[in-house]
Amino acid sequence: xxxxxxxxxxxxxxxxxxxxxxxxxxxxxxxxxxxxxxxxxxxxxxxxxxxxxxxxxxxxxxxxxxxxxxxxxxxxxxxxxxxxxxxxxxxxxxxxxxxxxxxxxxxxxxxxxxxxxxxxxxxxxxxxxxxxxxxxxxxxxxxxxxxxxxxxxxxxxxxxxxxxxxxxxxxxxxxxxxxxxxxxxxxxxxxxxxxxxxxxxxxxxxxxxxxxxxxxxxxxxxxxxxxxxxxxxxxxxxxxxxxxxxxxxxxxxxxxxxxxxxxxxxxxxxxxxxxxxxxxxxxxxxxxxxxxxxxxxxxxxxxxxxxxxxxxxxxxxxxxxxxxxxxxxxxxxxxxxxxxxxxxxxxxxxxxxxxxxxxxxxxxxx
Amino acid sequence: xxxxxxxxxxxxxxxxxxxxxxxxxxxxxxxxxxxxxxxxxxxxxxxxxxxxxxxxxxxxxxxxxxxxxxxxxxxxxxxxxxxxxxxxxxxxxxxxxxxxxxxxxxxxxxxxxxxxxxxxxxxxxxxxxxxxxxxxxxxxxxxxxxxxxxxxxxxxxxxxxxxxxxxxxxxxxxxxxxxxxxxxxxxxxxxxxxxxxxxxxxxxxxxxxxxxxxxxxxxxxxxxxxxxxxxxxxxxxxxxxxxxxxxxxxxxxxxxxxxxxxxxxxxxxxxxxxxxxxxxxxxxxxxxxxxxxxxxxxxxxxxxxxxxxxxxxxxxxxxxxxxxxxxxxxxxxxxxxxxxxxxxxxxxxxxxxxxxxxxxxxxxxx
Numbered sequence: 001x002x003x004x005x006x007x008x009x010x011x012x013x014x015x016x017x018x019x020x021x022x023x024x025x026x027x028x029x030x031x032x033x034x035x036x037x038x039x040x041x042x043x044x045x046x047x048x049x050x051x052x053x054x055x056x057x058x059x060x061x062x063x064x065x066x067x068x069x070x071x072x073x074x075x076x077x078x079x080x081x082x083x084x085x086x087x088x089x090x091x092x093x094x095x096x097x098x099x100x101x102x103x104x105x106x107x108x109x110x111x112x113x114x115x116x117x118x119x120x121x122x123x124x125x126x127x128x129x130x131x132x133x134x135x136x137x138x139x140x141x142x143x144x145x146x147x148x149x150x151x152x153x154x155x156x157x158x159x160x161x162x163x164x165x166x167x168x169x170x171x172x173x174x175x176x177x178x179x180x181x182x183x184x185x186x187x188x189x190x191x192x193x194x195x196x197x198x199x200x201x202x203x204x205x206x207x208x209x210x211x212x213x214x215x216x217x218x219x220x221x222x223x224x225x226x227x228x229x230x231x232x233x234x235x236x237x238x239x240x241x242x243x244x245x246x247x248x249x250x251x252x253x254x255x256x257x258x259x260x261x262x263x264x265x266x267x268x269x270x271x272x273x274x275x276x277x278x279x280x281x282x283x284x285x286x287x288x289x290x291x292x293x294x295x296x297x298x299x300x301x302x303x304x305x306x307x308x309x310x311x312x313x314x315x316x317x318x319x320x321x322x323x324x325x326x327x328x329x330x331x332x333x334x335x336x337x338x339x340x341x342x343x344x345x346x347x348x349x350x351x352x353x354x355x356x357x358x359x360x361x362x363x364x365x366x
Numbered sequence: 367x368x369x370x371x372x373x374x375x376x377x378x379x380x381x382x383x384x385x386x387x388x389x390x391x392x393x394x395x396x397x398x399x400x401x402x403x404x405x406x407x408x409x410x411x412x413x414x415x416x417x418x419x420x421x422x423x424x425x426x427x428x429x430x431x432x433x434x435x436x437x438x439x440x441x442x443x444x445x446x447x448x449x450x451x452x453x454x455x456x457x458x459x460x461x462x463x464x465x466x467x468x469x470x471x472x473x474x475x476x477x478x479x480x481x482x483x484x485x486x487x488x489x490x491x492x493x494x495x496x497x498x499x500x501x502x503x504x505x506x507x508x509x510x511x512x513x514x515x516x517x518x519x520x521x522x523x524x525x526x527x528x529x530x531x532x533x534x535x536x537x538x539x540x541x542x543x544x545x546x547x548x549x550x551x552x553x554x555x556x557x558x559x560x561x562x563x564x565x566x567x568x569x570x571x572x573x574x575x576x577x578x579x580x581x582x583x584x585x586x587x588x589x590x591x592x593x594x595x596x597x598x599x600x601x602x603x604x605x606x607x608x609x610x611x612x613x614x615x616x617x618x619x620x621x622x623x624x625x626x627x628x629x630x631x632x633x634x635x636x637x638x639x640x641x642x643x644x645x646x647x648x649x650x651x652x653x654x655x656x657x658x659x660x661x662x663x664x665x666x667x668x669x670x671x672x673x674x675x676x677x678x679x680x681x682x683x684x685x686x687x688x689x690x691x692x693x694x695x696x697x698x699x700x701x702x703x704x705x706x707x708x709x710x711x712x713x714x715x716x717x718x719x720x721x722x723x724x725x726x727x728x729x730x731x732x
Contacts, residue, residue, distance in 0.1 A: 008397075015396040015613055026392040026614050030381040030567070031374075032692050063569050064430045065609035068592045099591045195610055201396070203429050203569045203612030223589060225465045226434045243431035244561055246569030247381055248392050248614055326398050 009354045012328040013143045013173055013301040014066075015195040015202050016345035018252065025255035026201060026248050033247060039239035041247075041254050046239070048257030052265060053190060053208050054181035060232040062205040063246040066172035066193030069205030070096045072227040073137075073168045073189045077213055079221040080104035082134040085126065085165075087118040087154075091144035091331040096137055096170055103222060114333050115145050115303070117296040120153045127157065133165040134216075141174030144331040146303040146340060147296050148174065155185045166213050172196060176260065177272040177344045178299050188213040197272070197300055199260070199345030200253040203246040256345075272299035275343040279352045286359055291338050300344035303330070305337070310366050312336055318365070323358035375720045378694040379509045379539055379667040380432075381561040381568050382711035384618065391621035392567060392614050399613060405605035407613075407620050412605070414623030418631060419556060419574050420547035426598040428571040429612040432538035432559030435571030436462045438593040439503075439534045439555045443579055445587040446470035448500040451492065451531075453484040453520075457510035457697040462503055462536055469588060480699050481511050481669070483662040486519045493523065499531040500582075507540030510697040512669040512706060513662050514540065521551045532579050538562060542626065543638040543710045544665050554579040563638070563666055565626070565711030566619040569612040622711075638665035641709040645718045652725055657704050666710035669696070671703070676732050678702055684731070689724035 010017045018026075031037040042061065049059045062068060074096075078084065084105050086097040089112040097109045110126050112118055118138060127133060136158045141148050151169060158167045168189040171180055175190070177197030182190050188210040195202030209217070209229065217229060231242040260268055276299045280290060283304055291303035306315045312329060316339055319325040330338040341355055376383045384392075397403040408427065415425045428434060440462075444450065450471050452463040455478040463475045476492050478484055484504060493499060502524045507514050517535060524533045534555040537546055541556070543563030548556050554576040561568030575583070575595065583595060597608040626634055642665045646656060649670055657669035672681045678695060682705055685691040696704040707721055 010396060010398065012398045012400070014610060015399065018396055023393045023395065027389045029389065030376060030383055030561075032376065032378045032694075033381065033568075034378070034694070035692065063612075064434070064592065065611070067609040068430070071592045074591075102591045102594075103589045193610070195396075195613075201612065201614040202399075202610045203615055223469045225440075225468045226430065226437045228468075243433040244380060244559070244568045245431070246429075246567070246612055246615060247561075248567040248618070249569055249612060252614070326401065328398075328400070 008324050008326050009351060010326045011341045011351070011355060012326055013196065013340060013342040013344070016199055016342060018199060018201065019259065019346050021259065022200060022252050022255045025251045028251050030247060033240065033244050038247065041250050042239040045250055045253050045257060048261060049206055051261060052176050055183045055208055057182065057208045057210050058233065058236055059206050059208045060229055060236060061241060061245060061250070062207065062227065063203060063241070063243070064205050065202065066191070066205055067095065068227065069172065069191040069193055069207050070170055071099050072205065072207050072229065073191055074099045074103055074105065075222040075224040075227055076229045077166055077189065077216045077220055078105055078134050081106055083108065083130070083132055084135040084137060085110065085130070085133055086137045087123055088112065088139065089116060089118055089145065089147055089149070090114050090139070090142035092142055092170060093139045094332065096139065100137070115147065115291045117147045118149045118154065120157060123154055124157050127161050131163060133161060133163045135166040135168055137168045140169050140171035140180060141178065141298050141300055143173040143301055145334065146292050146298040146301040148178065148298040151180060151185060151187065155187065159186055166216060173344070174298070174300050177268060179269045182208060194249060194253050197344040198253060198256055200256040201249045203249040204253060272344065275347055275349065275352060276302065278349060279341070279343055282356050286363065288359065301340055301342045303338045303340050306339060307363055307366060312339055315339065315362065315366065318362050319358050323362065325355050325358045374690050374692050375717060376692045377707045377717070377721060378692055379562065379706060379708040379710070382565055382708060384565060384567065385625065385712050387625060388566060388618050388621045391617045394617050396613060399606065399610050404613065407616050408605040411616055411619050411623060414627060415572055417627060418542050421549045421574055423548065423574045423576050424599065424602055425572050425574040426595055426602060427607060427611060427616070428573065428593065429569060429607070429609070430571050431568065432557070432571055433461065434593065435538065435557040435559055435573050436536055437465050438571065438573050438595065439557055440465045440469055440471065441588040441590040441593055442595045443532055443555065443582040443586055444471055444500055447472055449474070449496070449498055450501040450503060451476065451496070451499055452503045453489055454478065454505065455482060455484055455511065455513055455515070456480050456505070456508035458508055458536060459505045460698065462505065466503070481513065481657045483513045484515045484520065486523060489520055490523050493527050497529060499527060499529045501532040501534055503534045506535050506537035506546060507544065507664050507666055509539040509667060511700065512658050512664040512667040514544065514664040517546060517551060517553065521553065525552055532582060539710070540664070540666050543634060545635045548574060560615060560619050563710040564619060564622055566622040567615045569615040570619060638710065641713055641715065641718060642668065644715060645707070645709060648722050652729065654725065667706055667708045669704045669706050672705060673729055673732060678705055681705065681728065681732065684728050685724050689728065691721050691724045
């Protein structure tokens with residue numbers, strides 16, 4: 001009898017499950033995106049985001065996926081041929097560097113093994129050997145492996161470089177659930193997306209921009225139109241967007257932010273850390289092997305090797321078909337080798353207990 | 367007593383009001399965008415769109431606004447320096463040509479007066495004097511004025527040109543409500559967006575691509591990533607998208623398409639024409655002046671001059687504050703000069719009767 005697995009337990013790293021209040025917010029009727037009603041929603045969303053980004057910088061709302069937020073960061077602050085450095089440790093770092101190459105930036109990519117984090121010593125050494133670095137790009141939370149990079153220790157190294165590079169951070173799958181104080185650290189461009197720790201519907205990328213990055217923006221000659229932040233800034237003055245925004249998605253983000261603010265920033269961050277620690281502890285007890293060391297582990301997603309001798313896909317299919325646990329597989333070099341379990345956004349302990357019960361039962365069956 | 371104006375009558379040309387069934391479809395829970403459940407939604411949406419596009423071509427679903435659909439058409443089929451021609455008659459034609467200039471296409475723009483349509487004689491004459499035209503761009507329905515261009519008479523002229531240009535059509539604000547048989551005509555790239563005649567939530571651009579355009583795509587050297595259709599085609603094979611799609615928006619489009627298919631293509635098209643003819647007739651009876659001649663008038667949006675001596679904004683504000691009619695103002699050269707009333711998507715006669723009652727009463731008061 002699988003009496004408490006009647007509803008699918010969606011544990012992929014985005015889209016994450018929506019709480020009932022957020023779900024019902026999506027059914028609000030359309031409004032004009034040029035009217036007061038919309039402007040109120042827009043202003044509330046930006047202000048809620050600023051609280052979690054811990055910033056006074058403007059945050060631009062782009063109707064698009066997280067990947068488009070990463071492209072926005074590439075095309076707004078540089079010109080073709082500019083030298084930029086990517087420190088990567090997985091698929092989403094690779095993707096961001098690929099975007100930069102597509103737009104003819106001069107890319108240096110320093111790769112760390114999948115499952116490990118970017119090491120500050122290497123950042124220091126790499127940058128010390130370079131001149132005229134226009135930008136340093138780093139993934140805060142590598143969704144492909146479940147690694148959290150330490151932006152706190154990397155930022156001062158980047159900021160100390162004589163060529164004064166911009167620091168651009170992809171926190172698509174962590175921000176909202178993990179502490180990353182943009183202003184205190186001095187991050188210049190910070191990208192996130194609605195369907196991850198923000199526990200809202202997918203379709204909105206959010207890009208915060210420092211005054212220093214805005215200076216660079218004004219000199220950038222990169223070809224762009226839909227992602228041109230000059231247009232977003234002009235319309236942001238009236239709490240609007242240049243083109244028609246995904247109004248329903250914004251409703252969901254407004255509703256989710258309200259719940260998150262009620263819980264409180266520090267409590268939300270602590271809940272994510274607690275969930276990570278609880279889940280990793282229990283997974284170890286089951287004798288399963290974790291991909292990432294404790295010190296590098298993400299508070300939002302955990303990667304696990306399948307039981308020895310068992311195919312990842314066979315295990316994941318069983319967990320889905322019999323126990324209704326919807327988990328993700330690996331990406332890039334880890335494709336077919338790992339299972340990923342998300343615990344971000346609306347996640348609570350019982351969501352992970354379900355996964356663990358399913359793990360336990362499936363291990364006996366395999 | 368304004369007893370039947372208690373709910374706002376949203377008559378801007380997008381977002382358009384959502385029917386109850388479509389609204390409730392938005393509240394469905396999230397699913398993995400890499401699972402069978404999503405693939406079913408995706409496949410149904412594409413098939414429903416193909417029925418209204420009247421095409422067998424692939425239709426790519428981009429999580430983005432209509433403007434991004436226009437950018438997708440610019441960056442996927444050409445290379446910097448290619449010669450392209452825009453025939454424009456308003457703000458959205460201007461916008462599209464601006465996108466092409468941003469990406470370094472060699473743009474010839476032939477402008478027609480706002481409120482008039484593109485004339486085939488001029489298209490013929492312009493093209494006959496040109497060599498190596500890589501693409502011809504035209505707005506099907508100019509939302510800024512309420513003009514419907516005649517793609518039926520323009521297509522053969524474009525197709526007869528010796529340099530075999532691509533024909534790219536923006537039908538963001540008409541397709542779904544107006545007959546434009548893509549395959550029969552031979553349109554190469556056809557762009558639309560979810561929040562207009564499709565009566566769905568905003569956030570999805572839909573781009574259909576002919577085999578001939580796909581040949582050109584493979585030679586295009588334009589910088590792009592998020593809008594790169596090679597990636598969309600690869601994922602479309604499994605009814606997926608390269609990045610996380612706006613799942614809720616797709617739910618709404620799936621639900622709206624189901625209702626539209628039930629009504630039937632021909633009936634939907636006829637309803638839009640009937641609404642236009644009814645509304646224009648009644649507006650004339652009130653002594654108000656229409657911006658566009660009958661023969662050029664759009665089936666989805668109608669532009670009207672304010673009563674003589676009355677400021678457009680004053681009239682529109684009165685219609686809104688006292689009668690709850692949410693109408694749009696003018697754009698570009700017509701900003702502050704006209705009022706626009708949309709009758710697309712879910713619109714029925716009683717929606718326009720409300721507008722007309724408000725017109726009648728406000729005229730007495732002004």
